[in-house]
Amino acid sequence: MAKTAVAKILLALGASLMLAGAVAGAEAPGTDYGWPNLTDFLKQLIAKVGAPVKVYKLAMDRDGKVDLWIQDQAHPDLVDSWEYDHGAIEGPIPVKFDHYPSVAALDHHVIELTTIDFPRLPAMLATARTKLGLPDARVVFIELERGDSSGFISVTDTPIWTIALDSARHDGRVEFDLQGRVLDVDKD
Amino acid sequence: MSTRTELHYAFALAALCALDVAAADAPVAPAHPLDAPAALKSAFAERIGHPVNVLSFGFGEHYAQALVQNAAAPDEFDEYEAVPGRPLEPGRPKKAGEVDCRKKIAFAALDLDAGARALAQARAAAAANGYKTPDNVTLGADVFCNDFGWRAILTSDANDDAMLQIVWAPDGTSPKAQELHDGGWRKVDVAKLLAGSAKVAPAAPKAEPKTVAGDGRKRDFRRGIDADLARLEAEVGAPLGFKHIGIDRTQLSVDVFQSANRKRVSTWLVGDDGAIKLWREDDTIPFDCNKPFAAGDFPLAQLPDLVADAPSRIPPMPQAQVKDVAVYRSGLCGRPHVYIKLEDERGYGNVEYDERGRLVGAQIQ
16 A cells, blocks of 8 residues: 555544553543554554555444454455454454345445544543543443434434443443534433 | 562551451441341441432341432432441442332331331241241332332242242331232232241142153254154154254254144254253244144255255355254245255355255345
């Protein structure tokens, strides 16, 4: 792949973000999330699969491990998982579906990596804590996938960030669109 | 000893001392809580330290547990536990989303004397009627968030299906009893219960499942079932009228209409060692397809070849394995077809053959 393409993608990711530079281990209550180093992950990934990267689903867990499902551009009817655990990348891992989506459905479902504004994430996490009234809540998971939101901004079939948080007394989740607008707030 | 190890010991010692200091300040549960309900309540009150409502309270001689709601913050719930003779630990937060029912009483109204009386009454009823001695009673609502009160559940060693529930008002009055009967609850007269006139029903004799020992030969049913269907027919003693045949590597499952009553279906299982077992008998389902088919109505002899051939029918799944095979009437009670399910590392595929072994369809699921 041309170096310029990689550079463009990384620029889009916001190389300065580094998402806090791969803080290992679970976060302590009241501190920020131990963001995975997404820049490093995606740099390694692009070196292996090339551009474009079309995201079926992205999930980050409490410990900062990342599971990214992408459409295989050589076999666009297939989806592979790539895992990233504090610097170590593993993949492709075949994704198994109960009902395999058609190529057309996959083409529609995936999200072009360059359209994802990763630097918004820390602010979105702060917003989620504020909206839930849980300033010390910990991240359970952060996930991006196309879907529906029936919150106060009702949308269908659109990329949705879901930030799930918990505290000793409450669980909650806040949904955002790609622009970081809050779509829904749900607190137990 | 290295400096680092010494430091570890020092930290551990400090932590233990801190625990001891905390425990020394904590209220202690009475050694015999059922004989000292007021002391137990006082220990809980001191440990909690602020006004609360009680959502549930489990009470016995070995253990007591309270789920409380902060009266000043209705979204805050905590659990407290008491072990006889031990200091009460600080409360543990309980997530609001895990509290399904919020029926409650004020802590001041918690009547542990009533709980102790209810437990004594429950134990007397259990002894008089052949139930096991209950360990505790619990104050709270039922699973439908109704009927807040003290509740004892009685079970029996003699009958696993027996269950009797007694519920008292929070002040220990107005006991009501009901027993599990035919999948529902049936009222029981409390006076009769206390007089020992409501004995636990003996367990119904359970019929031993009909089984035929295996012949020791290991099978892979995907390679053929005709010999085992013949064995099963000999066991049933009549031609088999099939409703459904299920096949995987280690088990053959056969649903057959009973020859004496076509509205009943027996499910027979054949293990990979050849053992035959009558697993269950059910009524047929109205409006379901209840038209039997015979061994001659589907490609029984071809079955191993159809199974072996199935993966080649879906080219995008070259590494697929046969997961299972089923034979049943197609569509709306049509002819019996063979349905083969394939599996590879990415998903599933389905191959269908008709009653003569002709390919009907093959696709990724």
